[in-house]
Amino acid sequence: xxxxICSLSEGAxxxxxxxxxxxxxxxxxxAAVIRVDVEESAAxxxxxxxxxxxxxxxxxxxxxALILNHSLEHFAGLDGVLHELGRVVKSRGALYVAxxxxxxxxxRLYRWLGRGGGHVxxxxxxxxxxxxxxxxxxxxxxxxxxxxxxxxxxxxxSMMRRPPRRLALAGGGSESVxxxxxGLLRLADRVLRSRLSVYGWAMYFGEIPHPVEADAWxxxxxxxxxxxxxxxLDRRGLFYLCPRCxxxxxxxxxSAYRRLTWRRPAxxxxxxxxxx
Ligand SMILES: [Zn+2]
Numbered sequence: 118x119x120x121x122i123c124s125l126s127e128g129a130x131x132x133x134x135x136x137x138x139x140x141x142x143x144x145x146x147x148a149a150v151i152r153v154d155v156e157e158s159a160a161x162x163x164x165x166x167x168x169x170x171x172x173x174x175x176x177x178x179x180x181x182a183l184i185l186n187h188s189l190e191h192f193a194g195l196d197g198v199l200h201e202l203g204r205v206v207k208s209r210g211a212l213y214v215a216x217x218x219x220x221x222x223x224x225r226l227y228r229w230l231g232r233g234g235g236h237v238x239x240x241x242x243x244x245x246x247x248x249x250x251x252x253x254x255x256x257x258x259x260x261x262x263x264x265x266x267x268x269x270x271x272x273x274x275s276m277m278r279r280p281p282r283r284l285a286l287a288g289g290g291s292e293s294v295x296x297x298x299x300g301l302l303r304l305a306d307r308v309l310r311s312r313l314s315v316y317g318w319a320m321y322f323g324e325i326p327h328p329v330e331a332d333a334w335x336x337x338x339x340x341x342x343x344x345x346x347x348x349x350l351d352r353r354g355l356f357y358l359c360p361r362c363x364x365x366x367x368x369x370x371x372s373a374y375r376r377l378t379w380r381r382p383a384x385x386x387x388x389x390x391x392x393x
Pocket of ligand 1: 338364
């Protein structure tokens with residue numbers, strides 16, 4: 118999402134919808150950040166509005182950019198929410214949506230662990246969702262990246278609440294077990310060309326001045342969930358230390374997932390029309 122939030126200028130308004138405690142560091146953008154969630158959870162000093170995503174208390178065309186980071190899957194009344202996104206964003210604005218692939222191992226595990234996990238929308242077809250968002254918001258689809266996971270939600274160290282009992286069946290939430298499991302899944306993906314480490318997709322719409330990252334980043338931290346391009350990491354043998362939180366993770370080159378690099382789909386030929 119940095120392609121959007123870093124391109125905004127002072128005086129711009131940026132909506133973090135379904136923000137939880139915040140989808141990104143406010144210091145990354147000079148724009149005015151407004152966090153919105155149905156549960157009051159923003160940090161002190163943040164501008165927070167408690168609201169339903171299907172009934173946003175803002176005038177039309179107020180925001181220069183919208184960020185929905187792992188939140189759209191939680192919103193009931195999806196058509197109403199998409200309509201609201203199109204209403205509050207400027208016609209030359211930008212939109213970022215990150216969602217899980219409901220068919221992925223990660224999302225199945227998350228829903229099993231959290232007895233549904235609040236995922237009321239289960240997305241399996243990124244092309245269909247891109248078209249649906251384009252129609253509802255009027256913003257042009259720009260790109261869709263594949264996102265990978267290291268199952269951060271299973272890490273006891275990252276949990277805000279008491280761990281669910283079922284966690285005992287998924288390695289007990291031990292960080293070292295997660296590091297090893299993530300490393301093995303990435304190895305399986307390389308050898309078998311499987312998608313075991315896939316989380317879902319990041320979709321970009323609208324006017325985005327910075328080039329959008331197309332590669333899937335293989336290195337996602339087991340503790341903080343931050344992804345980093347492999348070329349930027351300080352590798353130490355099999356491992357790297359997360360630049361954000363310092364956790365030790367197994368290193369995987371991004372080239373292992375080059376086959377998932379986003380490429381614009383070829384235009385479909387018009388169906389033949391009978392000549393009169
Ligand atoms: Zn980290």
